[in-house]
């Protein structure tokens with residue numbers, strides 16, 4: 001049996017625009033998906049996934065991935081998760097040149113599904129890592145990140161950047177611009193996360209932005225402006241002392257950029273009332289800045305705040321199901 005885990009992430013800046021070659025800065029957070037893999041004698045894949053959501057319910061699923069007509073898929077979110085696991089299995093088989101390898105797979109995750117915290121990337125990264133190790137063919141991290149990206153790209157109909165999968169593989173703060181992916185130094189950013197209990201549909205949201213971009217020059221310019229916000233944010237991070245508590249001035253400046261980034265994402269139609277309400281609750285409680293994270297449409301916001309006020313305010317915000325602090329996860333994928 002092999003067990004690997006990989007972290008979720010928040011976008012400090014740059015989601016959606018990263019799909020069009022602008023830079024983005026996602027940061028891994030200490031919320032992990034863990035995948036356990038046991039090779040089988042036959043070529044079947046059986047998946048068991050418990051507690052795939054922070055949504056207050058536990059998902060019990062047992063079935064075979066692939067074209068098995070007997071698979072009983074109880075919930076749309078679980079179906080989506082199974083699509084990612086299928087794609088991860090295909091990548092692991094290809095990497096190990098074992099096209100008929102079968103597995104019993106158990107997935108556990110502390111990351112809400114589809115909530116903008118990189119749940120699918122974490123499951124794919126941990127899944128490919130555990131499955132290739134089970135086949136005796138562990139992958140070097142860059143290749144693992146590349147295969148995980150290909151899995152997401154396939155499931156999201158060719159609309160995925162390398163940001164989520166690279167961040168989940170490497171951990172820490174990363175910078176992604178097209179195919180250029182690198183880790184960057186970052187101070188200890190005090191992330192506060194609010195979760196509305198829902199999920200956005202990444203493929204649909206990315207398609208919606210694509211249509212706007214094709215229709216209106218100002219939508220294309222909005223995406224380019226997000227790129228400018230990211231470059232400003234990167235410059236601020238590069239002046240900070242890594243792995244120390246950031247100064248109040250730095251937090252204020254990063255927060256301003258997060259607010260700006262949220263406004264631009266709202267203009268592109270990917271926010272939601274629940275996300276806007278959480279963003280405003282955090283700001284009014286003194287957070288330095290707040291924005292949605294990930295594809296949007298529902299799910300999570302991320303705020304910067306060292307004090308407990310914005311988390312408490314989020315907990316009392318109608319529409320916020322859960323609020324929590326998240327540490328930067330310096331470690332990416334790891335063997336458990």
Ligand code: MEV
Pocket residue numbers: 014015016017018019116118159160161162163164202206294295
């Ligand atoms: C989704 O977590 C982030 C998006 O930028 C899509 C992607 O980068 O693949 C919306």
